[in-house]
Amino acid sequence: MIFNRAGVKYAQKNCRYPYSVEVNDIEGMKEVIAFDHVCANYTNNYRSKDNFIEADVIPMDIDNSGSDNPVMWMTQERIIETFKEYEFILVPSRNHMKEKDGKSARPKWHIYFRITKTSSADTYESLKKRLQKMYPFFDPEALGAARFIYATESEDIYWNKGSMTIDQIFNDADFDSVREGSRNSSLSRKAASLLKRYGDTDEARDLFLKANDECVPPLEKEELRTIWRSAIKFYNEKVLTDPAYVPPEKYGDNEWDDPIPFEEYIMPPFPVDALPKPIADYVLAVSESTQTPLDMAGVLALPAIAVCIQGKYSIAGKSDWIEPLNIYALEVAQPSERKSAVIKLMCNAICLYEIEYNRVHAATVEKNKSRLRMLQKQQKSIEDRIAMGKATMDELENVTEEIASFKEINPLQLYVDDVTTEKLVSILAKNDGHAAIISSEGGIFDTLAGIYTKTVNIDVMLKAYSGDTIKVDRVGRDSEYVLNPALTVMLMAQPSVASQVLGNKNFQGRGLTARFLYCIPSSRLGERNINSKAVPEDVKARYETLITNMLDDPYGNKIITLSDAARELFYQFSMNLEADLLKEYTEFSAWVGKLGGTTLRIAGLLCRAEKYVCHDFCEQYEGDQVDEDVPLVVSKATMSRAIRLANYFLVHARVAFSAMPEEQIREQAKVILDKIREKKLERFTRRDMMRYCSRFKRTEVIQPILNFLDDYGYIRQEPVTVKYYGRPPLPSYLVNPKV
Template sequence: MTRTPPHDEAAERAVIGAALLAPHLVADLAGIVQPDDFHRPAHAALWRTLVDLHAAGTSGDPITVTAHLAETGDLGRVGGAPYLHTLINAVPSTANATHYARIVADHARRRDVAALGARLTQLAGCGADTTDVVTTGRALLDAAPTPAWPAPIPLTARHRPRPFPVDALPAWLADMVAAVAEFTQTPTDLAGCIALAALSTAATGRAEIQIRGSWHEPANLFTVVILPPGSRKSAVFAAMIRPLLAAEAALVERTKPVIVEAELAQRVAAKAADRAANAAANATASRDRLLADATAAAMTAEAITVPPLPRLVADDITSEQAASLLAEQGGRLAVLSPEGGIFATLAGRYSGTPNLEVFLKGHAGDMLRVDRRSRPAEHVDRPALTLGLAVQPEVLRDIAAMPGFRGKGLLARILFAVPENTVGRRRIGADPIPDTVADTYANRLRALVLDLADRREPILLPLTPAANERMLEIEREVEPRLAPSGAWAHIVDWGSKYAGAVARIAGLFHLADHDTTPESIGAATLDRAATIGAYYAEHAATAFDDMGADPVVDDARHVLAWIERTGTERFTKRDLFTALSRGRFRKAADLDPVLNLLTGHAYLQPVAAPERRGAGRASSPAWLVHPDVLRPSGTVQPITAGRAS
C-alpha cells in the first residue's frame, strides 16, 4: 500500500522536452496525454502551459515558455529555466514523442486502477461480508471515472475572431447597426461593416486625415464581409444603404436646375461664337479685331461646363466604367453590393485581362489617367473610391487565386470581416427597427452627404498632439508584428496598411460625431477607431487563413459546423455521409482524412466496435463528440488583444 504509484518520469521528461524542441507536436500529443496524466506536478503544470500557448497560437519554444512562466509567477515552481534545458537534453529523439506520450497516458490509467484496488483492499480488510465487498467493488468499477476529454486543439492556430465592436461606433450609427442586426437576425458584423462603407461613401473625396508631415490618408475604405448564402445580406444592405440613395436623389434634384441653366448658357454662347466666327470670316475690314472677338466667344462657350447628374453609388461595374464615372463625378464613387461579382469582373470576366489599377489608385488616391482610342482621355487627380461588399466564402477562396489580387496589393487594402453564421439559430418574429432609430440614421447620413457634396477640395483633418502620440503607439505595436517571425508575417502586406486604416476610420468617426467639423481629431476618437482596427486585424488573419486553407481543414470545419448545428453527440460514418452534401464528399472514403484529423485534434473520440456475430455487414464506425463542441458559441473566449492589436 506504500508502493510508489505507477509512473515513468523519464517518459514524462521526454514528452515535454520534445514539445519544447518541436512546438508543432503539441497538437498531436495533446490528443494522447492530458496534464493530469503526469505524475510529477511540475510536469503537469508545464504541459498545461504548453497546451494553452498552442491553443492561443503562440509557439511554445523554451524562451517563450520561460517568459510566460516568469510572468505568471510559476517559473520557480516548475524548477526554473535550467530545468527546461534539462528536459530538452533528456530527449533522445522528437520522432518518438508519440510513443512516450502513450507511456505516460498508460501509467495514468494504471494509477486509476491501482486507486480502485486500494479501496477494495481496504473494504476487504475491514471484515465486511464477502458478498458485500464484491457488490461494492462492482459498483466502484461502474462508477470509476472515465478518462476526461483532452482540450480540443484548434484546427489552425487561431480562435474564432471577436464580434463587431458596435459600441465603438458613433451613437446614432451604433443604434442603427444594433437594430438592423436584431430585426434581420444577422451578425452585427454585417450591418457594422456596411455602416462604415456608408460613412465612407458620404466622405469619399471630401476629407483627408493629416497624420504627420506629408503623410495624408483619404477618408475612404474597402470593406468585405464573408457570409454564406441565405444570410439576409441583401436585406441588411437595403436598410443601411437606402439613405444614401435618397441623398443621391436629393442631389440630383438640386443639380437639375443648374444643369438646365448651364445647357442654356452653353447653347447661347455657342451661337454667339458661331455668329462671331461668321462675322470674322466675312469681314473685309477690321478682320483682326473680329477674329479676336470670335476667339474670345469660342473660349467663353468652351469654358461653360454642364455638370453631370450626381452619382454616389454603383453596383455591378467594370473597371473601365468605374474610371469613367470617377472622371465624371470629380473622382468620387462608391461600389456597394451584397454580392461579390465585382471581383470576377476585375479579374477579367469581360475583358479577359485583369484590370485592378482603378481600384488600387482609387483606394490610395494616386493620380489616374486613362487614354483610349475611341474615347477622350480621362484624368482624375485624386480618385477616391469606396468598396462595400458581402460575399460568399467560396468567392473569398476564388479571389485568392485570381492573378494579381495579392501580388498587386488589392487584398491588402480590404478590411475583411468573417462573422459567425447565424443561419439555423435565428429568432423568429424579431422586433422591427424603431422608427426613431431609422429616422435619425437616415437624417444624419443624408445631412453628411449633402453638407460635403459641394466641396471641391477635401477638408484637412489633422491629429491633436495626444492623438498623434496614440498613433505613434499603434505604429510601435504594429512594427514587430511585421517581422519575419512576427504574428503578422503571413499578412505583412495587409499589416503594413493597418495604421493608415485606423486613421481613416478615425476621420470618418470625427465627421460623424460633429455637425460642425472641429479642426483636429482627438485621441478618444482615435482609440475608438483602434478598437475597430483590432477587430479587423483578427478577422484579416482568419480571412487570409481561409483563402489559403488546407482542403482537409476546410472539410473538417464543415463537419464541425454540422455537429454544432444538429447538436449531435454521437454519430456513425454512415450517418455523417448521409447528412452531408455529395458535392463535398462524393464517397464515404472521402470522410476518412477528415475524421482522422478531428480525432487527432480531440474533437472526436472513436467508439469501440461491438463484437461481430454471425454473417452480415459490419456496423459502421462510430464517434463521440467532444462536449465543448456542443456548448453555446458565446462561451468560446476570443484572443485577447491590446487596444491596437
Template sequence: MNMPNDPRRNAAEPNSKQPEPKGSHNEAASEGRPEDLHRPTASPPGSDASWPTSGPGSVSPAANSPVKTPQEWGEIDDFEKTNLPPFPVDALPEVLRDFVTELAIETQTPPDMAAMLSLAVCAAAIARKVEIHPRGGWMEPSNLFVVIIMGPANRKSQVLRKVAAPLVAREDHLIAAKRESIASEHTKRRQLEARLKSLEKVAGESPNNNKRDKAALDAKELAIQLSSTPIPVSPRLIADNITEEKLEQMLLDHGERIACFSAEGGIFDIMKGKYSSAGPQFDGFLKAHAGDRIVTDRMGRASVVVERPALTCAYAVQPQVMKAITGDDAFRGRGLMARFLYASPESLVGRRDVAAPAMSLEVAESYAACVERMASFDGELELRFSLDADIRLRKWESEVEEMLDVGGDLEYMQDWGGKLAGATVRLAGIIECVDSTFDESLLVGIRSLERAIQIARYAISHADAVLERPDSPSYDDAQYLWRWLRKKELRVFRRRDVYQALKRRFPEVKHIAPALSELCERNFLRVLPKVTGKIGAPPMEYEVNPCLLDGATRPQKSQNSVSSLSEGFEDVSNGGESEDWGAP
C-alpha cells in the same frame, strides 16, 4: 484474437453455428428495405438499432471494431485554430451603435456586417471633404475599403440596402433638384454645338473673305467656350459594378469622389479583366484609395485628370469570391488586398429567430439624420489630432511595428499590416466626425482614437483568417462532411452509405474520397481494418474519433475560417438552400 461473441468473427467465418439475428443490418441491406434516416430511436447514438440500413440516404453501421483511446488517436488538427472576435459594437459612436444593434436584431445577422457597412457609408459621406493630418506631413483621406465575407442566405443585400438608404436618399434628392437645370443646360449646349457646326461650314466654304474670316473667329471663340464648359451630368454619389475607365470618368464628373457598394462579387471579376484583354485593371482603384493623382491618356479618348480622388468601397461577398481573389497574385501582389478592412463573421443561418422585432423609428431616423448631416457638409476640413491622441497613436504605431516583425501577428501579412496605422487614423477621423459638428477647431480626440484601435484589433484577426486561410482543395468538402457526421452522431460508418446520403454534394464516390482522406489526416477519422472472409471486396469502413463526439476535445464552433461560412449551415451545392444542421 476475436472473442467468442465478436460479430466480426461471425462475418469472417461462414460456417459459424451462430445464426445472424433476424432484422440485423446485413439482412435489411440484402432485402433493400427503405428506412427513414431521421426516424426516432431510443437507442444510444452510434448503436446498430439507431441507424437506417438501406435505401437512398441511409447509413449502415459498420462492423464493431476495437476503439482507440484518446491517447492512441494523436493530436487533432482542427479546422478552426482560433476563435475570431465579434465586432466591438461598443466602440462605435452611440448613433451607429444603436443602429447596428437594432438592424442586426431585425435582420438576424451578425452585427459585424452592419457595423462595417455603416462605417463605410459615413466615410463616403465625408470623402474628399475631410482629410486627417495626424502630424507633420502625414495625411490620410477619409475614405475606406471594406469587405464582409458571408455565405449565401445571410441577407447581405437586405443589410446593405438598409445601411446605404440615407446616402441613396441624398443622391435621389440631388438628382431631383438638378433635373430641370441639367435639361436646360443640355439644350443650350446642343444649340451652341449646332451653331459651331454652322460657323465652321461658313468658315470653310464661303466665297466671301470677310464672312469667312468672321465665321472662323466666332467659331474659335465658341469652341473655346464649349471646351471649358463641362457636359452636365446628373449628380451621383454611389456606383455598383464599374470598370476602371468608368470609375475615373465618374470621379472627374462628380467632384472627385464616389462610393462603390455591392452585395455581389462582380466588381472583382471586372478588376480581374472581365471586359479587358489586357489583364487586371484596377490601378484607378488603388490610386483612388490613397488619394493619389490620376492621369489617363488613351488613344481616341479625352484625357482624364483627377487631382485628389476619393473612392469608398464596401462589398458583401460570398467566401468563394474571396478564395478566388486571395489566390490571385495580381490582387495580392499589387496591393489591392492590403487596402481592405475585412470582416468574416459567423453565419446565423439555421439559428435565426423568426418574426424578429423591427428597428425603432427613432433609431432609424437618428442614423439617417447623422448620414445626411455628414453628406451635406460642403466645405473642406483638415482634421488634426489632439496632443494626447497623438501620444496614444505613437504607442499604437509602435505596437503595430512589433507585430510586423518576425514572430509577430502581422509577420505573414506585412502588406496589410503596413497600412494598419493609416487605416486606424481614417477610422478615428470618421468616428470623430460622426460624433461632432464640422468646425475648423475640431480635433481627433483620444476617445475616438481608442475606438478606432479597438476596431483595428478586430480587423487584424479577421484579415488573418481571410488572407491566410488554408487552401487545401478538399478543405471545404471535409468541413461539410464533418458537420454532417456530427449532426448524425455517427461513430462507425461505411463510405458507400455516406456517399448515398450525400449524393447532392458528392455525385460520385471518388468525389467524397479526398474529404475522407483529409479528415483521416487530421485525426477526425480512421480507416477500420477490412473484414475478410466474404465474397467480393470488403466495404471501406471508418471510425470517428471518440474524443470529438464525447466532447473531451470537441472542436468549438468558430469564425476564423472563410470556408466555414460557406458551408456552416448551408448546402451551397444546392443553390444555397438552407439546411438546419443544428449545433455542430
C-alpha cells in the same frame, strides 16, 4: 505529339534543337529518334529550364537498374499492361539489352507519354517527379524539364493508343496536388501537423520538404523557411505549452491525438459603442430588425460615413502624412443572411439624399447641358462660316475657349452596385473624383480577375484607394483624368467568393487584398426571430439627420488633425504593430503594414461623424455641434475608439488570410465527418466515401478533402505497399476514435 530534334547524334554538350517534328505515326517517331531530341519547345530552340515554353509530351526512362533479378524487370508486356489506358510511345534506348557499368544486359526503355499541354517548367518537372514517386521503376535521375534523349537506331517502336493522357492518372491516384493559391496555407497546415506528430526533428523537416515537392509548382526556399519558422514558433509557444499535448516520444504510433478543431479562432464582438451614438443606436436597431449579426450593420457604418465625406476631408498623421477618408471593406456571409436588407437600411438615407438632390437640381443640370449644346452648335456654325469666308478666327477662338473651360454639371451619383473598371473611371471623372461601390455580391472581383475580359485595369482600384492620379487613354476617345480620386468599396460576399479573392495571386501581389478591411460575422441562421422589433422611427430619424448633415458638407480638402494625446496614442499603437510585423503577423504582413494608415482613416471618419456641423444655421440636434469653419481635431477618446475598431479588424483579417482560402474545403470536410459519425465508421476506403457522399463524383475533388482531414487528425491513411509495377492500390483510412 510535338518533338524538337537536333541535326546531330550523341552530342552531350549540344543545346540547340532547331527542327520541330509533329509525330502522328510510327514513321514520324523514327525521324525523331534518329537524332538527339527533346520533348518540349524552348526559346530560340535553346534547351534550358529558363527557356521552357511548352510541352505536350513527357519522357520517362526505365533502366531496370533496381534489381538483377529478371523476374523484377519491366518488360514491354508489363509496361503495356501497366499503362494500357494511357497514350504513349515505347522505344528501346540505345543501351537496350546491352551490358553496361558491370551489369548484365537487360531491357531499357524510353517511354513518351502524351500529356495535357503545359507552359510551366515547374509543373512539367513536378509531373515527372510524381510519376517517379508512384512508379519507382522510372529513373529518378532523369526528371528535369530540359532533359534531352540520345538518338537510337531501334526499329522496335510500340505506340499505345490509350484514351487518356498520363496526367489524368492523378485523378485516380492517392496524391495531393497542391496548386498555386493554396500552397502556403496547405504547407503551413502540413508543417504544424508534422511538428505535432514528430516534434522539432530532422524527420519532420524532411517530410515538410517532401510535401513541398508535391506542390505544383513547389515554393521557393525563402518562402519555405518563412513557413517553417512560423510553424516552429507556433509549436513552441502553443503546442508544447498545452498540458493536454503528448510529445511524440511518449506515445506509440497507433495512439491518436485530439483532432484539431476547424474553428480555432474566437471572433471578438463588434465594438458598436466605438461608433458615434446616433449611428450605434441605428446599427443595434438594424441588427435587431433584420436578425443579423451586429457586425454586418456595424462594419457597413464606416463606408456609409466615408461615402458622405470622402473628397471633403483628409486626416494628417503628421505634416507630410495625409490619408484620404475613403475605405474598402469586405464582409463574408453565407447565402440567406439578409445581406441586401442590411445594405438597404444602412444606405437608404444616402439613396434618398441623392434622389432629392437630383430632383432639386434637375433644372440646373438640364440648363447646363443645353448651354453646352448651344456652344457646340455655335462652334460648328462659325467653322462653316469661316470656310465660306464669312467669319474670323477670333470668333472661333472665343467660343472654343468657352467650351474648353466649360464646367459640366452632372446629376449626383453617390454610389453604384455593379460596375466595370472602365465605367468606374468615367463615374469618377464625372463626380470630381468621388464614387463608391456598395454591393451585396462580390461581382466586381470577377471583373477584376479578368473572367469577362482580358483587358482589366486593376490599377483603378489601387489608385482610387490611395488618391493617386488616374489617367486612362481610350482608342478613338478623349483620355480621362481623375485627380485625387476617392473611392469607397463595401462588398458582402459568400465564403466561396472571398476564398477565391484571398487566394488570387495577382490580387495579393498587387496589394489589392491588403487594402480591404475584413469581417467574418457569426451566422444567426436557425436562431432568427421572425417577429423582431422594427427600427424605431426616432432612432432612424437621428441617423438620417447625421447622414444628411455629412452629405451637406461642401467638397474641398479640409484637414483633420490629431491632438497631442491622440497622436501619442496612435504612434504607440503603430510602433507595436511594426515591432510584431514580421513575427506575429508574418502570414498577412502586407495587410498589417497598412493598418496604421487605415486606423488614421477610421479616426477621421469617427471624428467627423461625432459632430453636427452647422452650415447656414444650427438645427436642433442631440450631440456636439460645431460651426463649419471650426477645424476638426481627433481627441484621445476618438483615437482610442478607432484603435478598438482596428484591433477588431486585425483578428478578422488574420482569420480571413489564414482560414478563408480553405473555407470551401473545410465545409466539405464537415460533410465527410457527418457521414463518418452517421455510419459509425472505423475504417473506409476512398471509394467507400465517394459512394456514401454522392456529391463527390471525382477523385480529384474528394482526395484533397481526405488529405485535409488527415492533416487535422480526424483520419489516418493506412500504410500502402507500393508494387514495383502495376497501379498503386486505392488508399484506405482509419478513423480517429475521438471523432
